[in-house]
Structure formats: structure tokens, C-alpha cells
Amino acid sequence: MRMPLILFSWLPTVVISFSPVTISNSRSVPITTSSSSRLNMGVSTDLLPHMSKCVSEALGRKVELASASGGGYAGGGGATTSAVFDVATSQKFFVKATTGVATTMLQAEYEGVKEMATTQTIRVPTPIAYGNEGRKAYVVFEYLNFCGAGGSNFDLGVQLAKMHRCTSPKNQYGFHIDNTIGATPQPNMPWMDDWADFWDVHRLGHMLTLTNDAGYGSDEISALRLKTRELLSQHAVVPSLMHGDLWGGNKSFAKEEDGAIVPVIL
Numbered sequence: 001m002r003m004p005l006i007l008f009s010w011l012p013t014v015v016i017s018f019s020p021v022t023i024s025n026s027r028s029v030p031i032t033t034s035s036s037s038r039l040n041m042g043v044s045t046d047l048l049p050h051m052s053k054c055v056s057e058a059l060g061r062k063v064e065l066a067s068a069s070g071g072g073y074a075g076g077g078g079a080t081t082s083a084v085f086d087v088a089t090s091q092k093f094f095v096k097a098t099t100g101v102a103t104t105m106l107q108a109e110y111e112g113v114k115e116m117a118t119t120q121t122i123r124v125p126t127p128i129a130y131g132n133e134g135r136k137a138y139v140v141f142e143y144l145n146f147c148g149a150g151g152s153n154f155d156l157g158v159q160l161a162k163m164h165r166c167t168s169p170k171n172q173y174g175f176h177i178d179n180t181i182g183a184t185p186q187p188n189m190p191w192m193d194d195w196a197d198f199w200d201v202h203r204l205g206h207m208l209t210l211t212n213d214a215g216y217g218s219d220e221i222s223a224l225r226l227k228t229r230e231l232l233s234q235h236a237v238v239p240s241l242m243h244g245d246l247w248g249g250n251k252s253f254a255k256e257e258d259g260a261i262v263p264v265i266l
Contacts, residue, residue, distance in 0.1 A: 047136055054131035055140055068092055079106065083143060092143040094125060103137030106130060108179035110139045119166045119241060122159035123264045144254040147261060151253030156263030168239040173198035196232040200225055
């Protein structure tokens with residue numbers, strides 16, 4: 001049976017890569033939670049001491065975390081979200097957690113958001129810490145005061161364009177860590193000098209391998225890859241820093257402490 005061949009470059013939610021524009025259909029679905037004995041999305045509280053230690057080391061001060069009330073989301077790859085707060089200061093943090101093979105997904109997400117934050121071009125939730133214990137992993141982010149409306153989409157576009165002007169080290173394509181499409185592994189290494197090579201090997205070729213060539217014959221696959229390389233080679237592409245899954249659910253507006261409403265990408 002033949003499977004449809006999707007000729008897009010896939011990157012997971014909030015994980016970026018130095019590559020031209022990419023498209024993804026990953027979506028997060030809101031769900032309701034109420035358990036006070038667990039991190040809101042079902043992560044057991046036995047992870048809190050490890051998380052507290054990790055955040056303490058990142059902030060350079062003692063932090064004791066406890067579960068905070070509020071809803072969360074189930075995201076791509078099986079990750080879940082919740083909120084925690086520091087008992088001493090009441091400072092709140094946003095947490096994304098998962099178990100099993102998806103733990104590497106969160107590490108890549110942490111590295112990706114950190115890379116975007118470093119550009120200082122557009123607001124992102126500041127990544128605080130990544131940690132793992134056994135089969136469990138989590139990322140702790142700054143907790144933002146989202147307001148949903150009142151911000152400027154024009155400003156968001158301008159700031160995003162500024163981030164896209166941040167080019168990759170040595171003018172190469174890839175990223176310093178592999179990531180995932182949901183829970184599916186996605187290679188970004190080794191870095192490559194040519195965009196067509198990167199796409200052919202790390203995107204299209206990788207997906208064809210995972211799908212056993214999607215039911216197509218070797219001649220058809222060879223023709224597809226040759227034509228794809230031909231099309232991509234016609235463009236003089238500059239490798240720039242990108243968000244890998246920027247859709248309506250991954251952009252918002254937040255109110256800063258001074259009252260300013262700023263665009264945020266997640």
C-alpha cells in the first residue's frame with residue numbers, strides 16, 4: 001500500500017533548527033486537571049525534590065517547589081504541562097514533563113527555546129532548567145502572564161523577522177541536538193554545508209527510511225529525491241534560526257511587570 005509523500009520539513013513544537021521555513025501539523029489539546037496530590041498533568045510529586053534541586057542550581061539559590069493549581073495541556077509526543085511554585089517566594093514556574101523515550105524531546109525543546117531566547121529578538125518563556133530522573137524528564141520555564149489579546153501581530157512579525165536574521169554558525173544547516181516530530185526521532189546532525197543535502201538526508205530521506213519508502217519502488221524514490229534536490233538547489237538559502245512549529249496556538253501575548261503587552265512565541 002502506498003502512503004502519500006508529504007514534502008515538508010518537519011520540526012517539533014518549540015524546537016528550532018537552523019534551516020529555512022518549515023511546516024508542521026503538531027497541535028496541543030487543552031485538558032482539565034484538578035489533582036492536588038500530583039503535578040497537574042499526572043507527574044508524580046516524587047519528582048518535585050529532583051526538580052527543586054535542578055532549579056536551585058540554575059537560579060543559584062535554594063528553591064523548594066510545590067504543585068500549583070491550574071489547567072494544563074497535552075502536547076505532541078505525550079508531554080504534559082503544569083505549574084509549580086517556590087514555597088519561600090511564591091514565584092511560579094511552568095513545567096513540561098514526560099516519561100519514556102520522549103525525554104529526549106524535552107531536552108531538545110529546552111535547547112531550542114534557549115537558543116531563541118539568546119537572540120533577544122522576540123519574547124519566549126525563559127528556559128530555567130532541564131532535568132531527568134530515571135524514565136522521567138521535565139523542563140522548567142518562566143511563568144508568563146498571558147493575556148491572549150491586546151498585543152500587536154505586526155510587532156510579532158517584525159520581531160520574528162529579526163530572529164530569522166540570526167544565522168547559523170559556520171553558515172551550516174542543522175542544530176546541535178537531534179529532536180523529534182511528536183515522539184518520532186528526527187536527526188539534525190551532522191551539520192551540513194548544503195541545504196539540499198540537509199533536506200535529502202535529514203528530512204525526506206529519514207522519513208522514507210522510517211516508512212520503508214512509503215510503499216514506492218526504488219526508481220520512484222530515486223526520481224523523487226533527485227527532483228527534490230533539483231528544486232531546492234535553485235534557491236540561494238541562508239540558514240537562519242527558526243521556530244519549528246509556529247502556528248496560532250504557539251504564539252500569544254503576555255503582560256510584563258511594567259504593564260507592556262508583548263508578543264510571545266512558545
